[in-house]
Amino acid sequence: NCLPSVSFRLQLLLHLAPAPADYEEDTVDIFGFPWVTETALVESTKLLFGLFRQKLLKLETLVQSSSHDFGQASSLRYEAEDLRKQCVLFLQYVKVFLYRYLEPTCPLEEGPCQPYEELEAQLPSALLEELFEVTLLIGRLKDLPANIQSALTIQHQGKLFPPFWHLLCLHLDIHWSVVYAHQFVNLTGENLTNNSLFEEHLCNLLSDLTGLAMGKYSKVMCMGPLTSHHYHCTCTKELWILPIHLLEHRSKVLHTQSFWNYMNTLLRSLISGQPVAEEYGVLPTHCKDPLGFTWWLVTHLAELGQYSRNGAFQNEKQLEDNWSFVGELLLIDLCVLQRTLQEDQIRMHVHCCLNLSVLWKPKNSTVTTKPVPWLGVSGLCSVSRTPLALLDQARIYCSPSPLLSPSHTQLYRSANSFHIFLRVLALYLAQENAGGFHQRRMQELSEAGLMNFLCWAFSQTAREFYLKTTEPSRRLALWGPLGSYLGGVAEVFETSVCLGLSEEKLLNEEFGLLLPACRQSELSSALGFLQIVLRELRVGKGRHLAVAAALWANLFPFLRSLRLSNTPPAQLADAAAGQMHTQRERGREWEEWGRRINVHCTQQFHTQPVCLSQGACLRKQLRDVISKYLDHFLPATPSVGATANHPALLAHLLNGQTTGSVSYLFCVCLHSENFLHFKGNAPPPRLVTVLAFLLELLRRNNAVTPPCSPCPFPSLLRCLKLVNERTSTEALQLVVERCSAAAGDAPCDQTVTVLR
Structure with missing residues (x-):
């Protein structure tokens, strides 16, 4: 039995005839002669x-002549165009003839055969x-001389093209015709060419x-890779499109390799x-x-898939x-990112990934699990300086611009x-099946939704x-x-009217990793x-306890560890004091904090073994820390309750064994210019x-401690002289009484020295 007709097989394979409107007449003119179609x-x-x-061969001769005979350039171009048209007409006729007239070989009846039938059987x-x-005559495209290949890159003016351009395009036509013919003859049932030739x-x-x-890719990187196509002219563009469709149809009908399998x-x-x-x-x-070339080529070939x-x-x-x-390309990117990839390369790869996500239906398992660790958040700081602006951008990215x-x-x-990556991420989250997010929900993304992304x-x-x-x-x-x-989290706390969106999650456990790794400036x-x-x-913006608990669990363990530092940062006292203020509700923990800082700093001040060059700097840092700690809880106007409940005084009561040393350090701090230092005759603020x-402090310190008591004496005398304030008189009286009690019946040398 005969195989199905050629026409049926090709319609099944290619859907359309090569040129359905051509060669309908009884005769056809080829190479200047009439032929029976x-x-x-x-x-x-x-x-x-x-x-x-x-x-x-005549066209090849014209190409050689045109390189040195400039006087005949115009006429040579016309002649070259005519030669190419004749050759293309013939190649088209071959493809149409195969489609329309070639029948599969059938068993012949016994008896003599007609001459035409014998020739027809031999045609494949x-x-x-x-x-x-013909292929032996022209060779492969890659072996063409450089002057002919350069035709792809020359921008020609007008409609007349040089002979070498026509020769190159004819080579492209020939190579496609060879592939087409092999494919067609295979479908007729003839076993004259095995699949390996195709x-x-x-x-x-x-x-x-x-x-x-x-060759095209090496010239487009500086201009923006995706703005320039991978083909040089319409001829090469068409020569890409034809194999795409041929191989896709073969794959569906004959279950052979797809176009992508060959290219991969x-x-x-x-x-x-x-x-x-x-x-x-x-x-x-x-x-x-x-x-980079592979990313670029795959993206442009995917775009050609729309034709x-x-x-x-x-x-x-x-x-x-x-x-x-x-997915394989993304894994390779992950492997080489740390070694060689630069920002411009990463940017191009992600841009390609964005184009592919627009062209194809996004596939979560391939992209969303790989680009995130690949990119990290190296560009987050340049996306937006504020979280609200970032939220607005995220909403815009949900509606991508046309390709x-x-x-x-x-x-x-x-x-x-990172800008481009956010657009990729928005495409995936905008899908109906992407973890419950789709475009409408992404456009309605709340600050809480953005917060979850930022935390991650x-x-x-x-x-x-x-x-x-x-x-x-x-x-x-x-x-x-x-x-x-x-900075963004700080802005959230500063600009939010009410902390009602679980902002404490922004203060997550990773702060326990961040803070110990920070250098001094960080x-x-x-x-x-x-x-x-x-x-x-x-x-007081709501959720006070939840945020305070997050601070206590994730940030303050590191602050505790700073107690053992030889050079505690100046902000330590500010942070510790602020935390105590927010923790007056989890019992006497805040008092314990004050006691630890006071005791530790005092011990550092008196016993820390440091060399002479570092001693002065260390003492100044310690004074600054305690000074700020005290300053946090001093009200602007006198208040009996605020003064009596100052954390430093409460810690002082809990630490009776080292009262003298604690009092001494407090006096040193009070003697600093932040508290009792006059500028001329102008008193300091909050005097x-x-x-x-x-x-x-002096009232609660009943012990007789001569090193402590005279310390504020000069400042109290100046206050008494310049400011008519009863408190300075009472404080000065306590200092004199303590000094006299310490000296016993003898004169108090320290007091005498100060008075002199």
């Missing part, structure tokens, strides 16, 4: 191909033989087209530097960035997605990698910042987004952030409050 290729195979090779093998001779011609063509694209095999070899499969030949080696086999833009996916291979719009194509220049991003970066294996340069780069996170910023949060809590505190 239905029989010419069978009866005159060798003659027609002989004329074809003759025209091809004769045709393949002739096409093979594979060889196809793979050679794909390899050569990839090589041509490499080729590109894997390019990236790895390993030899490619034999049928592809030798790949070009002039690509300096094979990974029909006739070259019409359909604005819908004609080509299946290639997410599995994109061909200027705002989208210029992202490579106008945005950083902060956690990842803080963990990397904490690792001892992180290089200093990397840690310095990570501080940018971390500092922006602290720690200063972190403690400044803490003071802002504490200040806003004192205002009455300071005197009340000092008086209360």
Whole structure:
């Protein structure tokens, strides 16, 4: 039995005839001669191909002549165009004849055969033989002379093209016709050409087209890779589209490899530097960035998948997605990111990923699990300096611009990698099945939803910042987004009317990793952030206890550890005092805090073994710490309750064994310019409050401690002289009484010295 008709098989495979409106007449004019349309290729195979090779050689001769005969340039261009048209007309006729008139071979009845039937039976093998001779004549695309390949890059003015341009385009037509003919003859049921010949011609063509694209890629990086196509002209564009559709239909009907399978095999070899499969030949080696080129080429080929086999833009996916291979590219990016990838390369890769996500249906398992650790949050600090502005941007990203719009194509220049990554993330979250998020919900994203994303991003970066294996340069780069996170969280607390969105989650456990890894300048910023949060809590914005609990659990264990530091930061007392103020509700913990700071600083002041060059600096730092600690709880106006319940005084009562040393250090601090220091005759601010505190301290310190008592004596005398204040008189009286009691019956030398 005969196989199904050729027409049926090709309609099933290619859906459409090569040229349904052409060659409808009884005769056709080819190479200047009339031929019977239905029989010419069978009866005159060798003659027609002989004329074809003759025209091809004449065109090659014109190319050589045009390189040195400039006087005939115009006429040579006309002649070259005419020769190419004749050759293209013949190739088209061959494809139409195969589609319309070639029937599969059937068992012949016994008896003599008609001459035409014998010729028709021999046509498949004769045709393949002739096409093979033509390919030997022209060679592969990659072997074309440089002056002919340069035709792809020259911008021609007007409608007349030079002869070498016509020759190059004819070579492209010939290579596609060979692939088409092999494919067609296989479908007729003839076993005259095995599948390996089709594979060889196809793979050679794909390899050569990839090589041509490499030459284009090397020139487009500086202009923005995705704004320039991988093809040089409409001829190469069409030569990409035709194999795409041919291989996709073969894959669906004959269950053979898809277009992407062929390209993935080729590109894997390019990236790895390993030899490619034999049928592809030798790949070009002039690509300096094979990974970037692969991203770029896959993206542009996916865009070509929107075109029909006739070259019409359909604005819908004609080509299946290639997410599995994109996942491989992302894994490779993860491996080389720390070593070689620069920001401009990452930006281009993510831009390609965004284009693919728009073209294909996003696949969560491929992209969302890989780009996030790949990118980290290296660009978060440049996205927006405020969380509310970041929220507005996230809403905008949910409605991406069209692929061909200027705002989208210029992202490579106008945005950083994290900007573009946010657009990718928005596409995935906008899906109905993406964890319950879709476009409407993303557009209605609340501050709480944004907060969850920020917390997650902060956690990842803080963990990397904490690792001892992180290089200093990397840690310095990570501080940018971390500092922006602290600034954004501080703004949340400052601008929120009421803390009702679980803001305590922003103060998560990763602070326990961040703070110990901070250097002095970074720690200063972190403690400044803490003071802002504490200040806003004192205002009273709701959820007071929840936020205070988060502070106590995640930030203050590190502050406790600073007690053992030889050089505690100046903000330590501010932060500790602010925390005590917010913790007056979990019992005497705040009092214990005050006692620990007082005792530790006093011991440091008296017993810490430091060399002479460091001693003065250390003493000054300790005085500054305690001075700020005291200053936090001194009210602007005198208040008996505020003075009596000052944490320092309560801690003083709990620490009776070291009363003298504690009092001595407090007196030193009170003697600083923040409290009792006059500027000329002008009294310091809050003088009455300071005197009340000092008086209360002296009243509670009943022990006879000569080193402590005379310390505020000079300042009290000046207060008595310049300010008519009863508190200074009472305090001065207590100092004199303590000094007299300590001296016994003898004169008090310290008092006498001060008075002199």
